[in-house]
Amino acid sequence: MDLHDLSTDDLREQALAKAERDHDRGFVWDLVKHMRGASAIAGEDGSSGGITGSISEAVHLVRELRGREPFGDDEPLLRARFLEYLKA
Incomplete structure (x- = not known):
């Protein structure tokens, strides 16, 4: 089976393995670094409201990376990165 035929979730699993x-x-x-959650965390200002946001964004980021949440807008970029990594 060609890698391009795999779902993004399958590509993620293979690339992370x-x-x-x-x-x-x-x-x-x-x-x-390229996931939307990471840029949201990096943009926090350090206020107590920002800390709450940072924790929430970090949890979302981990869930997205582990496949527990959809990739959303990040999917095309991540899919291309998974394919590139698996072909290397």
Whole structure:
């Protein structure tokens, strides 16, 4: 089966399994940096309201990365990144 035929969820699972096997923290960190939750966390101002937002965004980010929430607007970018990583 061609990688392009796989769902984004399947690509995520394969890419993260490869990163774990290869101890490739750089790939995982690159994913996190490009997800919308990460940019929301980075933009927080440090106020107590921002901290609550940061926690909420961090939880969303982890859920999205683990496949427990849909990718949303990040899907095309992440799908392309998973494909690129798996073909390397």
